Amino acid sequence: MIAGNRSMFIKNVKVYLEDRVISNAGIYIENHRIHSIHEGNELPDDLDQHAHIIDATGLNAVPGFIDGHIHGANGADTMDATETALDKIASLLPMEGTTSFLATTITQAHDNISKALENAARYSNKPGQAELIGIHLEGPFVEETKAGAQPREYIIKPDLEQFKKWQSQSGGNIKTITMAPEHDEEGFFISHLAQAGVNVSAGHTDCGFAGIKKAVAQGVSQLTHLCNAMNGIHHRDIGAVGAAFQLKELHAELIADGIHVDPEMLQLIYNNMGSERIILITDAMRAKGLPDGDYELGGQPVKVENGRAVLEDGTLAGSILKMHEGAKQMLKLAGVSIRDIVQMASVNPAKQIGIYDRKGSISHGKDADILLVDDELNIKFTICRGKISFQ
Numbered sequence: 001m002i003a004g005n006r007s008m009f010i011k012n013v014k015v016y017l018e019d020r021v022i023s024n025a026g027i028y029i030e031n032h033r034i035h036s037i038h039e040g041n042e043l044p045d046d047l048d049q050h051a052h053i054i055d056a057t058g059l060n061a062v063p064g065f066i067d068g069h070i071h072g073a074n075g076a077d078t079m080d081a082t083e084t085a086l087d088k089i090a091s092l093l094p095m096e097g098t099t100s101f102l103a104t105t106i107t108q109a110h111d112n113i114s115k116a117l118e119n120a121a122r123y124s125n126k127p128g129q130a131e132l133i134g135i136h137l138e139g140p141f142v143e144e145t146k147a148g149a150q151p152r153e154y155i156i157k158p159d160l161e162q163f164k165k166w167q168s169q170s171g172g173n174i175k176t177i178t179m180a181p182e183h184d185e186e187g188f189f190i191s192h193l194a195q196a197g198v199n200v201s202a203g204h205t206d207c208g209f210a211g212i213k214k215a216v217a218q219g220v221s222q223l224t225h226l227c228n229a230m231n232g233i234h235h236r237d238i239g240a241v242g243a244a245f246q247l248k249e250l251h252a253e254l255i256a257d258g259i260h261v262d263p264e265m266l267q268l269i270y271n272n273m274g275s276e277r278i279i280l281i282t283d284a285m286r287a288k289g290l291p292d293g294d295y296e297l298g299g300q301p302v303k304v305e306n307g308r309a310v311l312e313d314g315t316l317a318g319s320i321l322k323m324h325e326g327a328k329q330m331l332k333l334a335g336v337s338i339r340d341i342v343q344m345a346s347v348n349p350a351k352q353i354g355i356y357d358r359k360g361s362i363s364h365g366k367d368a369d370i371l372l373v374d375d376e377l378n379i380k381f382t383i384c385r386g387k388i389s390f391q
Contacts, residue, residue: 007030007031007035008052008386008388009028009044010027010054010061010372012024012055013060014060015061016338025038026043027061028051034362034365034366034368054381056372059373060374061372062341062370062371063346063359063371064099064384065280065346066098066346066349066359067284068136068281068349069102069224069225070098070281070282070283071138071286072285072286074092074286074288077296077297081112081116083124086119087129090132094129094390095289099130100131100132100133101133103116103135104136106151107138107154107155107298108139108151113137114165114166117135117137118169118170127387128384129384131385133353133359134173135173136174137174137177139179141159142155142178143180146180146205146230148228149315149318150204151298158183159189160192163189177193177199178204179200181207182206187218190219193219194220195219199221199352200220201224201253202220205230206231207239212239212240212243216250220250221250223243223244223251225260226261228261251277253279253280253281255281255282255321256321257307257326259307259308259319266333278343278344278348280330280344283319283321285302287320289320292304292305323345324378331376347361370383
């Protein structure tokens with residue numbers, strides 16, 4: 001907190017709660033958590049006399065954004081497998097409204113994945129930074145023809161024993177896995193992970209609609225970066241994208257940068273899915289927050305120019321998207337409100353990985369991960385676990 005304060009009071013703010021919006025309210029934060037929410041202008045009777053007061057007149061209080069798919073930022077990548085790398089990522093994210101994230105791996109040699117997982121397991125979150133809440137294991141159990149920026153030479157078939165080893169090395173912190181369901185015909189791998197509480201996401205997959213529908217019955221509950229590295233809608237097979245529209249059990253990640261998915265397609269997706277099943281992500285790589293130039297992803301050279309990150313052959317290699325920019329892009333769509341943004345960027349990701357009891361909404365007792373934003377989602381304050389992390 002400021003000047004070592006352990007408590008804070010945000011007054012005169014419009015608060016987006018789980019079930020309603022209060023136009024003029026106060027939020028009392030104590031010991032990193034939301035202590036109480038108050039209607040009107042009155043200060044709470046039990047307010048600490050040393051509490052830091054923020055006058056948020058004209059601003060909205062929304063829950064901090066959760067990025068469930070981010071490889072890197074600020075010159076660092078999860079696969080660097082160092083504390084410094086994770087610190088660099090976590091320190092930059094509050095600027096874009098991200099208060100917690102899943103450190104995301106990429107298809108690589110087994111030892112390199114192991115090092116990244118062990119490093120994340122050892123990592124200690126720092127006050128004032130975005131909180132590392134787990135790991136998204138993207139690959140190596142993917143389909144080679146839909147590899148995208150996943151290095152093909154390290155792709156393998158689903159291997160439950162190998163996954164168990166990696167989950168052990170991660171300290172049980174793999175919350176989401178991206179895999180290609182067509183390589184688990186009987187669903188043994190998928191069902192085991194789903195029953196163990198892992199969020200199984202179909203991605204980098206060549207499945208058509210029937211394949212995705214079968215995988216959902218086995219335990220798949222999500223699609224990775226919708227429209228990218230999967231089959232789109234065709235009039236004789238509506239593919240994975242059509243499955244997202246038709247199968248209500250599915251959530252879908254969405255990179256709303258206008259590059260991975262055109263704005264017109266973003267509108268089509270929203271029209272068919274609404275805010276209840278879309279999860280906003282960045283899929284950002286290490287160049288986020290840095291100038292255009294030459295970078296690296298999964299050992300492959302990446303050129304970043306005019307907002308696009310591409311491999312030498314022109315394949316998109318993640319993004320440099322900031323979460324609040326993706327949220328702003330979605331807010332431009334017909335029918336989308338700030339409440340819908342809260343659903344897609346905070347509520348849905350928290351529920352999908354099972355942390356809604358402490359993240360994803362402004363509610364008594366939850367972590368004080370709060371953004372103060374204007375009506376265009378420009379960020380004025382980011383509060384991470386009760387500490388002002390960006391202003």
